[in-house]
Amino acid sequence: MGLAGFICTAMTVLPLPRADYACKHMDTLVAEARENHIDPVVLAALIHEESRWKPWAVSRAGACGLTQVMPKYTKGRWTCRSLKNPKVSLKAGAIILSYWVHTYGNSDYTIGLCGYNGGYRCRGKNKSRRSMAYAKRILRMAAELEELVTYQQEAQFLETQIMSE
Helix, strand or coil: CCHHHHHHHHHHHCCCCCHHHHHHCHHHHHHHHHHCCCCHHHHHHHHHHHHCCCCCCECCCCCECCCCECHHHCCCCCCHHHHCCHHHHHHHHHHHHHHHHHHHCCCCHHHHHHHHHHHHHHCCCCCCHHHHHHHHHHHHHHHHHHHHHHHHHHHHHHHHHHHHC
């Protein structure tokens, strides 16, 4: 089983709502996360927080899709309609999260997630409290998922060792 399968199983074990739907898109999520040099487990947790894996989700502020991207800040690259396509939303969310994590966060996911949620209010010393709390919620969820993923990977490794003896 690959990383996508491990994340999918972890989501089912917790259990998270719409894990079955999430599993259908996990290969795409992992591919987009890797392409954009971000942790796929963090991206999965972000989607859980943002939309609960509802591709049709639209916030009161106008954020759209699984990753709740704001079309008005994408310089015409994505529309709300296009962001309701899970593949488009996963790509957009991965690109934007990567930007915040690597440009302003120095690879720190707390600052990167704060920026993803609160924009430029997360630069400098006076970071948005609301957006920092958002980042911490996502990182707690990611830690839970990661623990289950690691457990599964270790179990699979031990199983292959036993079978090869």
